[in-house]
Amino acid sequence: xxxxRHLFGPGPSNPYxxxxxxxxxxxxxxxxxxxxxxxxxxCEMLRTAWGTSNARTLPLSAxxxxxxEAAFVNTVHPGDVVVVAVNGLFGQRMxxxxxxxxxxxxxVDHEWGQPVDVDRVLAAHPSPAIVAAVHAETSTGVxxxxxxxxxxxxxxxxDALLLVDAVTSIAGIExxxxxxxxxxGYAGTQKCLGVAPGLAxxxxxxxxxxxxxxxxxxxxxxxxxxxxxxxxxxxxxGGAGQRTYHHTAPTAMVASLHAGLTRILDEGLEAVWARHQxxxxxxxxxxxxxxxxxxxxxGHRLPELTTVKVPDGVDSAAVRRELLERHGIEIGAGAGxxxxxxxxxxxMGRNARPDAVLLVLAALRDVxxx
Amino acid sequence: xxxxRHLFGPGPSNPYxxxxxxxxxxxxxxxxxxxxxxxxxxCEMLRTAWGTSNARTLPLSAxxxxxxEAAFVNTVHPGDVVVVAVNGLFGQRMxxxxxxxxxxxxxVDHEWGQPVDVDRVLAAHPSPAIVAAVHAETSTGVxxxxxxxxxxxxxxxxDALLLVDAVTSIAGIExxxxxxxxxxGYAGTQKCLGVAPGLAxxxxxxxxxxxxxxxxxxxxxxxxxxxxxxxxxxxxxGGAGQRTYHHTAPTAMVASLHAGLTRILDEGLEAVWARHQxxxxxxxxxxxxxxxxxxxxxGHRLPELTTVKVPDGVDSAAVRRELLERHGIEIGAGAGxxxxxxxxxxxMGRNARPDAVLLVLAALRDVxxx
Numbered sequence: 140x141x142x143x144r145h146l147f148g149p150g151p152s153n154p155y156x157x158x159x160x161x162x163x164x165x166x167x168x169x170x171x172x173x174x175x176x177x178x179x180x181x182c183e184m185l186r187t188a189w190g191t192s193n194a195r196t197l198p199l200s201a202x203x204x205x206x207x208e209a210a211f212v213n214t215v216h217p218g219d220v221v222v223v224a225v226n227g228l229f230g231q232r233m234x235x236x237x238x239x240x241x242x243x244x245x246x247v248d249h250e251w252g253q254p255v256d257v258d259r260v261l262a263a264h265p266s267p268a269i270v271a272a273v274h275a276e277t278s279t280g281v282x283x284x285x286x287x288x289x290x291x292x293x294x295x296x297x298d299a300l301l302l303v304d305a306v307t308s309i310a311g312i313e314x315x316x317x318x319x320x321x322x323x324g325y326a327g328t329q330k331c332l333g334v335a336p337g338l339a340x341x342x343x344x345x346x347x348x349x350x351x352x353x354x355x356x357x358x359x360x361x362x363x364x365x366x367x368x369x370x371x372x373x374x375x376x377g378g379a380g381q382r383t384y385h386h387t388a389p390t391a392m393v394a395s396l397h398a399g400l401t402r403i404l405d406e407g408l409e410a411v412w413a414r415h416q417x418x419x420x421x422x423x424x425x426x427x428x429x430x431x432x433x434x435x436x437x438g439h440r441l442p443e444l445t446t447v448k449v450p451d452g453v454d455s456a457a458v459r460r461e462l463l464e465r466h467g468i469e470i471g472a473g474a475g476x477x478x479x480x481x482x483x484x485x486x487m488g489r490n491a492r493p494d495a496v497l498l499v500l501a502a503l504r505d506v507x508x509x
Numbered sequence: 510x511x512x513x514r515h516l517f518g519p520g521p522s523n524p525y526x527x528x529x530x531x532x533x534x535x536x537x538x539x540x541x542x543x544x545x546x547x548x549x550x551x552c553e554m555l556r557t558a559w560g561t562s563n564a565r566t567l568p569l570s571a572x573x574x575x576x577x578e579a580a581f582v583n584t585v586h587p588g589d590v591v592v593v594a595v596n597g598l599f600g601q602r603m604x605x606x607x608x609x610x611x612x613x614x615x616x617v618d619h620e621w622g623q624p625v626d627v628d629r630v631l632a633a634h635p636s637p638a639i640v641a642a643v644h645a646e647t648s649t650g651v652x653x654x655x656x657x658x659x660x661x662x663x664x665x666x667x668d669a670l671l672l673v674d675a676v677t678s679i680a681g682i683e684x685x686x687x688x689x690x691x692x693x694g695y696a697g698t699q700k701c702l703g704v705a706p707g708l709a710x711x712x713x714x715x716x717x718x719x720x721x722x723x724x725x726x727x728x729x730x731x732x733x734x735x736x737x738x739x740x741x742x743x744x745x746x747g748g749a750g751q752r753t754y755h756h757t758a759p760t761a762m763v764a765s766l767h768a769g770l771t772r773i774l775d776e777g778l779e780a781v782w783a784r785h786q787x788x789x790x791x792x793x794x795x796x797x798x799x800x801x802x803x804x805x806x807x808g809h810r811l812p813e814l815t816t817v818k819v820p821d822g823v824d825s826a827a828v829r830r831e832l833l834e835r836h837g838i839e840i841g842a843g844a845g846x847x848x849x850x851x852x853x854x855x856x857m858g859r860n861a862r863p864d865a866v867l868l869v870l871a872a873l874r875d876v877x878x879x
Contacts, residue, residue: 142543143535150757154536162761163533165513166524166705168839173512200707201571204756205729212727236728329757335536337570337707337759356726357582358606359575386574387520387699389707391532392762469538 144463145490147499148471149277149444150307151329151336152487154399158334161398162391169388177397178388184400187408188332189305189324189342190315195366198328198396199339200389201359203306206325206339207236209360210271210302213343213351214323217241219268222299224255224288228278228474229304233271240356242269251477252446254439255283261291267299275308277330278474280435280446280483282312289320300347306330309340310403311415311443311487322347328392331415331443333488334399337392359386399488411491416442418491422484425500429509434473434481443491445484446473450507455479458506466502514833515860517869518841519647519814520677521699521706522857524769528704531768532761539758547767548758554770557778558702559675559694559712560685565736568698568766569709570759571729573676576695576709577606579730580672581639583713583721584693587611589638592669594625594658598648598844599674603641610726612639621847622816624809625653631661637669645678647700648844650805650816650853652682659690670717676700679710680773681785681813681857692717698762701785701813703858704769707762729756769858781861786812788861792854795870799879804843804851813861815854816843820877825849828876836872 146153167174178197186196199206211233215221221242223233226249234244247263249256255272270292274285289301300322308314311331316324323343329336343351343362355361364385403411419442423433426447434446449455455472456479462468473481486495503509516523537544548567556566569579581603585591591612593603596619604614617633619626625642640662644655659671670692678684681701686694693713699706713721713732725731734755773781789812793803796817804816819825825842826849832838843851856865873879 142537142541144537144541146536146538148538148540151536151538151760159533159536163529166516166521166529167512167514168516168518168521169706170518171512171514171833171839201575201729202756202759205571208727208729232728239724239726239728327757335759335761336539336757337762354609356609357578358602358609359571359578386572387697387706389572389705389762390521391705392707392759463541469541 143467145468145495145498147484147486147490147495148469149483149485150327150487152333152485153489154335155333155402155489157402158395158399161395162335164394167390167394169390170384174390177394181393181397181400184404185340185342187404188310188340188400191317191342193342193344195348195362196342197365198393199341199360200386201339202336203325203327203339205360206327206341207233207304208357209339209341209362210323210325211237211240211242212355212357212360213362214269214300214302214347215240215242216268216352218243220245220264220266221269221271222247222260222263222267224260224272224283225249226253226255226279226281226283227251227273227276229273229276229306233304237271251279252281252434253436254281255288257284257287257291260288261295269302270299271302273304274314275305275312275441275444277307277444280441280444281439282441285321286319293320300350307441307444310408310411312412312441316342328396328399330485331487332396332399332403334396335392337389338396415486415491418486418493418496419443419445421493421496422486422499425496429500429504443485443487447482447484449480449482453507455482461506462502465506468499468502513837515838515865515868517854517856517860517865518839519853519855520697520857522703522855522860524705525703525772525859527772528765528769531765532705534764537760537764539760540754544760547764551763551767551770554774555710555712557774558680558710558770561687561712563712563714565718565732566712567735568763569711569730570756571709572706573695573697573709575730576697576711577603577674578727579709579711579732580693580695581607581610581612582725582727582730583732584639584670584672584717585610585612586638586722588613590615590634590636591639591641592617592630592633592637594630594642594653595619596623596625596649596651596653597621597643597646599643599646599676603674607641621649622651622804623806624651625658627654627657627661630658631665639672640669641672643674644684645675645682645811645814647677647814650811650814651809652811655691656689663690670720677811677814680778680781682782682811686712698766698769701857702766702769702773704766705762707759708766785856785861788856788863788866789813789815791863791866792856792869795866799870799874813855813857817852817854819850819852823877825852831876832872835876838869838872
């Protein structure tokens with residue numbers, strides 16, 4: 140029996156129907172001219188989604204966490220100082236990944252639920268090689284101001300590279316990598332891009348690429364070798380199709396990402412952002428009207444991912460189980476120390492719609508008896 | 510327009526229809542009880558495909574090359590001697606990956622097209638930490654005798670771990686990891702398993718796991734952390750569902766692998782091997798009857814991947830282009846130095862059938878004018 144779910148957790152979300160259909164289309168080989176066209180167009184659409192003109196913008200062949208690893212493994216030289224803004228689980232993860240790459244990590248810790256304090260991050264070290272932050276913390280539902288962080292680095296005349304996690308922000312909220320001074324960014328497909336998990340959209344600019352590790356510890360994620368594979372439009376051959384075999388691209392997943400991006404850009408990126416904002420606003424109002432308390436700091440709440448405190452005396456896991464069993468609705472537990480005291484409700488991609496807002500509110504009312 | 514291809518190259522192959530349909534089924538979250546059941550069953554079916562009872566048998570969330578990286582990054586301690594049998598591109602790649610992990614690599618080079626010389630590999634170093642070899646060399650179409658290599662290591666009383674690439678052998682030819690003494694193995698989904706590219710079936714036994722690197726350089730491929738994610742049936746919790754969140758599993762791809770494996774085991778693994786053997790034998794006979802010369806050493810030819818010499822005066826790329834454009838058939842170029850002088854014809858998974866043999870032979874006759 141096939142179970143149908145409303146995926147209203149922190150991801151994956153229900154894919155756009157176009158993205159699902161593309162998964163089931165006849166498979167292409169990874170060197171087929173038709174697939175290379177799909178790959179080139181995907182990279183070009185990803186540039187739009189990132190707000191970048193970086194030639195080296197491509198979907199890595201693994202999930203978003205591998206994007207994080209690729210970001211650090213290609214740019215951290217042994218002993219490099221890496222300042223990491225930690226305001227949730229994914230900032231924490233960055234410190235682990237960077238340390239494994241040989242970085243001297245300077246962690247700037249924040250209370251969970253709060254945005255990154257740009258001034259503290261800028262003051263954390265006089266000359267870091269890299270400053271890293273999460274744009275949309277999936278663990279807490281908080282948006283941080285990457286534009287301000289980038290502007291602050293420029294104002295300092297700092298030479299540091301700005302490395303940003305956009306897993307839960309891309310195609311959900313405003314993201315302008317070039318305008319904001321983002322040098323290296325990674326994302327995932329299974330959130331606001333509305334595609335199944337399995338790829339990590341990635342971008343790196345010339346400045347960061349020039350400083351890369353020549354032979355990184357990871358062969359699979361070695362951007363120097365991956366460039367040829369994705370064509371590196373405008374870098375090597377004008378995108379004319381001189382491809383180097385590196386590994387077998389996950390062709391079905393790339394075709395699906397192509398379809399999801401096409402759908403998003405047909406609607407218009409700013410319209411998609413507005414749709415996420417409207418759904419998130421309506422959800423958050425509705426939850427407060429129900430007497431529930433939101434977790435993320437006011438003024439910094441992500442529309443695509445809402446965190447809400449579990450009311451006293453309510454069994455978090457039992458509610459999630461009932462939502463799943465009675466209504467086919469998945470919402471997320473909290474992360475880390477908040478596993479049992481916070482719920483995470485995502486309305487991402489296809490699910491950023493008024494009917495999804497109504498449904499999740501009604502189902503919560505039903506299960507909570509409110 | 511949707512292009513349909515006969516994928517008769519070195520992979521990906523055309524997936525089993527069941528595997529394609531599963532990709533388009535409603536997406537599940539990576540922590541959904543229904544998905545955890547699918548994951549557990551997938552791991553169990555992978556054990557059968559590998560011929561192992563290893564608890565730590567799971568699909569890694571990236572393509573086969575990441576499986577290679579996971580194999581080395583989790584087991585190579587800095588300065589470890591790693592003997593690599595190199596008889597093609599993927600053996601070469603192993604030397605690069607192992608070196609990046611800090612190994613002292615001892616490369617045992619062979620002429621391409623020849624199988625691994627077990628005696629030379631056994632004599633290459635008195636006390637290696639790891640001995641690595643490719644079971645089915647995708648670059649040359651050659652099968653090596655992993656059973657003999659494992660037996661030789663045991664006869665020596667060697668303490669070395671045996672690490673095997675089974676990307677192109679799994680579910681295509683006989684593979685008995687436990688009987689043969691394989692300690693660590695990785696594979697891919699896009700060859701004889703008949704599933705789209707995107708996952709790396711992986712297995713590691715207790716002996717190898719006990720010697721693993723505690724905090725490997727890769728966070729994404731850290732088996733110590735991945736065990737909890739895949740349930741590690743029989744290791745931690747008897748498969749009862751105590752899962753640790755590590756990364757978001759590519760749920761659509763795992764569901765597709767589940768469907769492909771179900772199809773294969775319904776047919777019967779030995780019947781599937783026999784079907785590959787019959788198709789490969791018929792193809793190779795037909796090619797020789799056409800006056801073409803096979804590349805791989807006689808007696809060591811893979812049935813699922815046939816290498817054939819491009820006749821003198823024939824433009825290899827032009828023939829491949831014509832096959833693709835006129836008949837929708839993809840075959841592969843040669844690898845490395847043989848790019849223009851060898852073709853690679855794969856009849857893998859769903860394509861290991863008599864009609865596929867007839868079609869590719871007829872199309873080659875047509876395009877070559879023979």
